[in-house]
Amino acid sequence: MEIPEDLRYTREHEWARTKGTRIVVGITDFAQDQLGDVVYVELPDVGDPVKKGESFGVVESTKAVSELFAPISGKVVEVNDPLSDAPESINEDPYEEGWMIAIEPSDPKELDALLDAKAYRAFVEEQE
Amino acid sequence: MTNPTGWKPSMEQDARPGPGLDGAPGAGGATRGLVHEEQLLFERGSTGRCGVSLPKVPPGQEPKDLPKELVREGVDGLPEISELEVIRHFTRISSWNHGIDTGFYPLGSCTMKYNPKSSEALARLPGFANVHPLAPAxxxxxxxxxxxxLERALSEIAGLDATALSPAAGAHGELCGLMVIRAHHESKGNPRRRVLLPDTAHGTNPASAALNGYEVQQLASNPDGRLHPEAVRAAMTEDVAAIMLTNPNTLGIFETHIREIADIVHAKGGLVYADGANMNALLGVARPGDMGVDVIQYNLHKTFATPHGGGGPGSGPVAVKASLAPFLPLPVVVKEGDAYRLVTDPRERPRSVGRLREFWGNFAMFVRAWALIREYGPEGVAQTGKLAVLNANYVRARLAGTFNLPYETDSLHEVVFDDKLQKANGVTTMDVAKRLIDHGFHPPTIYFPLVVAGALMIEPTETESKETLDRFVAAMQAIAEEAKADPDALHAAPTRPFRARLDETRAARKPVLRWRPGMKVE
Amino acid sequence: MRYHPHTPEDVRAMLDAVGAKSLDDLFRSIPEPLRLKRPVDVPPALDEIALFAELGRLAARNDVSHPPFAGAGCYPHHVPPAVDQLLLRGEFFTAYTPYQPEVSQGTLQALFEWQTFVCLLTGLDVSNASMYDGATATAEAALMATRVTGRKQLVVSAALHPEYRKVLATYLRSTHDELAVVPFGADGRIDLAALEKAVGPDTACVIVGWPNFLGVVEPLPEIARIAKRAGALTVTATAEAVSLGLLQAPGALGADVAVGTFQSFGNPMSFGGPAPGFFATREANVRQMPGRICGATLDKHGRRGFVLTLSTREQHIRREKATSNICTNSGLCALAATIHLALLGRAGLAQLARLNHARARLLRAAMERAGCPPVFSGPFFNEQVFDVGDAEAVVARLAKRGLVAGAPLARWYPEHPKAKGALLCVATELHGEELIDLFARSVRA
Known part of the structure; x- marks a missing residue:
């Protein structure tokens, strides 16, 4: 299971990557493995506000629906539109092609409260 | 020649029995022998054929008086097929199905009992089939x-006072029952906000509550598989409209504390709704009304053997205590002297929740259910409940040890195992279910209830003989052995039916939900 | 009891295996005070001969000697025997919802064909695997429109089937969506000016009958234009599906959702149920649709097969957030309709629809000769409202002759100025010229 060192993580298995002033968000390798084949993803529109810890969309496999939780508050500035036609990217490449949204954070310091790779790895091992 | 189904002779290999299955118990049914490929109706190319015989439209009576832009010449894409071709088409595709008439169908929570042929014949009597719903009384x-x-009998069997026959299915009955509960609370000035549900509930329960505008609060059941009074007491406030319970619950376990739970709920002005999906366990043995239940829906397609029909029609009559009867939906049937009459005018029942569907209910299902109740009589009703419970307990006793029992508590009409023992070899509930198909059995309900990881929920029903159950047990034992010896073979199951495991991911990612002219469906 | 295979020896052996002494022992988890101490009070058991005598007695108390002249949402049509022969195949009627696709390909392919028929007849993109009936399908369409648009107001025509309207009102009791009713004019069609006023920025959808309850064909293109301008969906409800063989597909005239019942295809009236409700809409709304949906896919050898799909909308997965609580639908009724439509085909359906329209015109001429003019001037399919003087009296009088004369409109529209005389009557392929003449003469006799 892949857990890149340079990302931050939530306990709901989202990852957050700082890219300039933006925070790019997706779900982790562990999460995609637990879901199985992703068949559909529902994401917010550009401009929508998101709030840390609150749902910003859903991801579906054939037999389950999971909510996606924002790792940080702010405004959606970009959405990975190709995912609607190719949700399999979330399974195949969760940290790159499978990214979901980019957020312009209202308080970048919120990021500090997230898990680092080591803590997330420990958390996942505990879950298993 | 086009071959839209992609069938190739080499695939015949897969139609042969898997390893170790020769002479397997229960083998047979639709999965062996000659199986025909069959196109979609719409993939047939002929024009000019027709499968009906109708009077001609007299010359000069063509529709001229309709606005041109609102009329069409014909519906493009409709097939043109002779009667024999239609008969063969549906006969052939029917052979790809497993039904109760084909073999054992222990689908938990669905009560797949034998559907009497008498009931079918009776429902088709012209005097029943050809009555118009607005015929004068x-x-x-x-x-x-x-x-x-039927209304009287269903009220009596539930131990309640009045029954609305009109709900179309179990979930529709739940919706109806909750509407009645809401109307009751509204009449007291406050509809209340929440409905309590144990974690073993059917998915329709929370969906029906939400459709009624109620929030759902889930209660955890205890390690014995039961809901305990403490959990209800802690959650019960005057904001709670009702608790929804299935009894026996979806683990097949009787909610022994039902009376005390009902008292707790009633003390705060709440009502007790029972999901009657599992009524088969209690028939003639115990009555929900005697346990403090205020409202219950029947599923006539389960308990009284009206056919499931590949997904319906059902029928979901709702029985209630006398105090709730004024709120029942219309119509209700009344007897006045020797004559019967439908009450449909809300002025006669001003507190009724209204109408839940068109006309009076799934009447053809009432005929079938009433026929079965008449054939049962009082002894038959009770014997049905007892033998259903005997059959489930027999399967439980025979398979305990081979499959893990997550709950040791007594079972009634169904028993839930899981895949804990097989998981050690990487074999899951899905594999077991699919291999059962190769043995000629329909799989049990799987992965439900959600409180059991890898659940296998088995409900044999009373119409199955000991020999059938023995064959099923032998198949389950063989699969458990195979899980140890050759787990990979199980992942490849089923090998015998007309189609191997189907790609559900593909279906959901790129939905193809209908045929269109010129389209290749795959 | 022929359905209970257990011999006393079987019961003994099985109890031994279980470790119980008696059948009653198996119920020890039910506290003693909760057990029933007496037999349930239902009539004594009947053998099959007595059973047929008793239910035959009941059936004989229903007079079905003539096809009814009442339609009003449930229609007398000829069902070819081939339909019932196939329905009685146990593989179809004793199967459950096709959760295990490998052993349910028959049901699944038939559902895929049903969905295709629904789409072809309605001119829409996608259909589900059936609903309970036309009325609940209409209520579900309204609820879907509120989800799709995020709006709370529903505008319905007063000429929408009154039972559909009542069921919709029942479903809305707890959602508190607002229901506005638009009147119809002297021609029986919706009052377009009133519709224009009724729709607004909060309108989720406009619901009309196609044809409407009065038997009249609505100006659907104009209705859809008005709805669309306001950003609302147009929903059509069709109770008499044979009309779709003559009338243009609602989807082609601007409807976004088409619902109703296909009872007219392959399903006897059976006192009003069961019948296959249908639900079709545009592709964009597919994830907001209620109910089960069948889709095509491949098996692991690349052969075509069918599965239930997009299940995450449904109650067994999404629970309280599901698009509907529906689980069991009307599968077998949908199969009956599918078989009947396969037999009819393109030419047969066109002929059946034209025949129905021709019979309705025969009825109109006969009723006019008998001094019972039509009440509404709008175009019709196979149902019309006639002024018979006193509709309830006519119904009562013809009942004495074993005839179901029609549906007196005053039961649903007591305030309408012509309500007293208004009788809604249908003529189908079952109503031959002689019967129509007899009926028209009897109405005024």
Whole structure:
């Protein structure tokens, strides 16, 4: 299971990557493995506000629906539109092609409260 | 020649029995022998054929008086097929199905008992099949009398006072029951906000509550598989409209504390709704009304053997205590002297929640259910419940040890195992279910209830013989052995049916939900 | 009891295996005070001969000697025997919802064909695997429109089937969506000016009958234009599906959702149920649709097969957030309709629809000769409202002759100025010229 060192993580298995002033968000390798084949993803529109810890969309496999939780508050500035036609990217490449949204954070310091790779790895091992 | 189904002779290999299955118990049914490929109706190319014989439209009577832009010449894409071709088409595709008439169908929570052929014949009597719902009462006294008797019998069997027959299925009955509960609370000035549900509930329960505008609060059941009074007491406030319970619950376990739970709920002005999906366990043995239940829906397609029909029609009559009867939906049948009459005018029942569907209910299902109740009689009703419970307990006793029992508590009409023992070899509930198909059995309900990881929920029903159960047990034992010896073979199951495991991911990612002219469906 | 295979020896052996002394022992988890101490009070058991005598007695108390002249949402049509022969195949009627696709390909392919028929007849993109009936399908369409648009107001025509309207009102009791009713004019069609006023920025959808309850064909293109301008969906409800063989597909005239019942295809009236409700809409709304949906896919050898799909909308997965609580639908009724439509085909359906329209015109001429003019001037399919003087009296009088004369409109529209005389009557392929003449003469006799 892949857990890149340079990302931050939530306990709901989202990852957050700082890219300039933006925070790019997706779900982790562990999460995609637990879901199985992703068949559909529902994401917010550009401009929508998101709030840390609150749902910003859903991801579906054939037999389950999971909510996606924002790792940080702010405004959606970009959405990975190709995912609607190719949700399999979330399974195949969760940290790159499978990214979901980019957020312009209202308080970048919120990021500090997230898990680092080591803590997330420990958390996942505990879950298993 | 086009071959839209992609069938190739080399695939015949897969139609042969898997390893170790020769002479397997229960083998047979639709999965062996000659199986025909069959196109979609719409993939047939002929024009000019027709499968009906109708009077001609007299010359000069073509529709001229309709606005041109609102009329069409014909519906493009409709097939043109002779009667024999239609018969063969549906006969062939029917052979790809497993039904109760084909073999054992222990689908938990669904009560797949034998569907009597008498009931089918009776429902087709012209006097029942050809009655119009708006026929004047004097022309449909037989239909009304039948509904009146059925209403009385269902009220009696549930230990309640009045029953609305109109709900179309179990979930529709739940919706109806909750509407009645809401109307009751509204009449007291406050509809209340929440419905309590144990974590073993059917998915329809929370969906029906939400459709009624109620929030759902889930209660954890205890390690014995039961809901305990403490959990209810802690959650019960005057904001709670009702608790929804299935009894026996979806683990097949009787909610022993039902009376105390009902008292707790009633003390705060709440009501007790029972999901009657599992009524088969209690038939003639115990009555929900005697346990403090205020409202219950029947599933006539489960308990009284009206056919499931590949997904319906059902029928979900709702029985209630006398105090709730004024809120029941219309119509209700009343007997006045020797005559029967439908009450449809809300002025006669001003507190009714209203109408839940068109006309009076799934009447053809009432005929079948009433026929079965008449054939049962009082002893048959009770014997049904007892033998259903015996069959489930027999399967439980025979398979305990081979499959893990997550709950040791007594079972009634169904038993839930899981895949804990097989998981050690990487074999899951899905593999077990799919291999059962190769043995000629329909799989049990799987992965439900959600409180059991890898659940295998088995409900044999009373119409199955000991020999059938023995064959099923032998198949389950063989699969458990195979899980140890050759787990990979199980992942490849089923190998015998007309189609191997189907790609559900593909279906959901790129939905193809209908045929279109010129389209290749795959 | 022929359905209970257990011999006393079987019961003994099985109890031994279980470790119980008696059948009653198996119920020890039910506290003693909760057990029933007496037999349930239902009539004594009947053998099969007595059973047929008793239910035959009840059936004989229903007079079905003539096809009814009442339609009003449930229609007398000829069902070819081939339909019932196939329905009685146990593989179809004793199967459950096709959760295990490998052993349910028959049901699944038939559902895929049903969905295709629904789409072809309605001119829409996608259909589900059936609903309970036309009325609940209409209520579900309204609820879907509120989800799709995020709006709370529903505008319905007063000429929408009154039972559909009542069921919709029942479903809305707890959602508190607002229901506005638009009147119809002297021609029986919706009052377009009133519709224009009724729709607004909060309108989720406009619901009309196609044809409407009065038997009249609505100006659907104009209705859809008005709805669309306001950003609302147009929903059509069709109770008499044979009309779709003559009338243009609602989807082609601007409807976004088409619902109703296909009872007219392959399903006897059976005192009003069961019948296959249908639900079709545009592709964009597919994830907001209620109910089960069948889709095509491949098996692991690349052969075509069918599965239930997009299940995450449904109650067994999404629970309280599901698009509907529906689980069991009307599968077998949908199969009956599918078989009947396969037999009819393109030419047969066109002929059946034209025949129905021709019979309705025969009825109109006969009723006019008998001094019972039509009440509404709008175009019709196979149902019309006639002024018979006193509709309830006519119904009562003809009942004495074993005839179901029609549906007196005053039961649903007591305030309408012509309500007293208004009788809604249908003529189908079952109503031959002689019967129509007899009926028209009897109405005024």
């Amino acid at each position: 004097e022309l449909c006294q037989g239909a009304l009398e039948l509904m009146w008797h």
